[in-house]
Amino acid sequence: MVAAPATRPSAAGSPARRRLRAVDLALVALLVILAGRLALEPVRVPTASMEPTLHAGSHVLVDHVGPLVRGYHRGDVVLLEAPDGSGLLVKRVAALAGEEVAVLDGVLTVDGVPVDEPWVDPGDVDSVYAELGRVPSGHVVVLADHRPDARDSRSFGPVAVDALHGRVVATVWPLGAVGGLP
16 A cells, blocks of 8 residues: 655745735835836926916826837927926927927917917917027927916027926816816
8 A cells, every 4th residue: 555645735825925925916016106106297287388288286197208218299298397497397399309490470380381289379379479490409399388478498498308307198187177188
């Protein structure tokens, strides 16, 4: 008669192993949350310069990773540090490096061609003129959607792409305004 092999309790089910598995899961969850926080950051819109697209006090999500992969494009709403160091600004990319840009009687022109800006109220920009010239390499021109009295590239010039913190991808507060951006 052959004796059956002795059975040992499974180490996988031991209390110590379960605690390690729980710690591992908690660490993975924490890493996922931190990575999400680094990729998408909630930010409060500081001024009314982006109305009607974004209102002062609205909360938006800023994507920090996407622009590193795909770059910035005309029409992107971006977060940047004010060149004078006075805080964060939210503006729209109006022109890219190498392009000739001007605002002529309220109409944005890039390389002499008028740009359709459905987010801008024509009544707000009537009689606005700004010859901004050719955008230097590694820079963009940013403009406010609500241009009267707004601080943007008309007052501080082109902005280095490295100074952009990310692209605004959605409004998350107030609830009535939740959604993507035009």
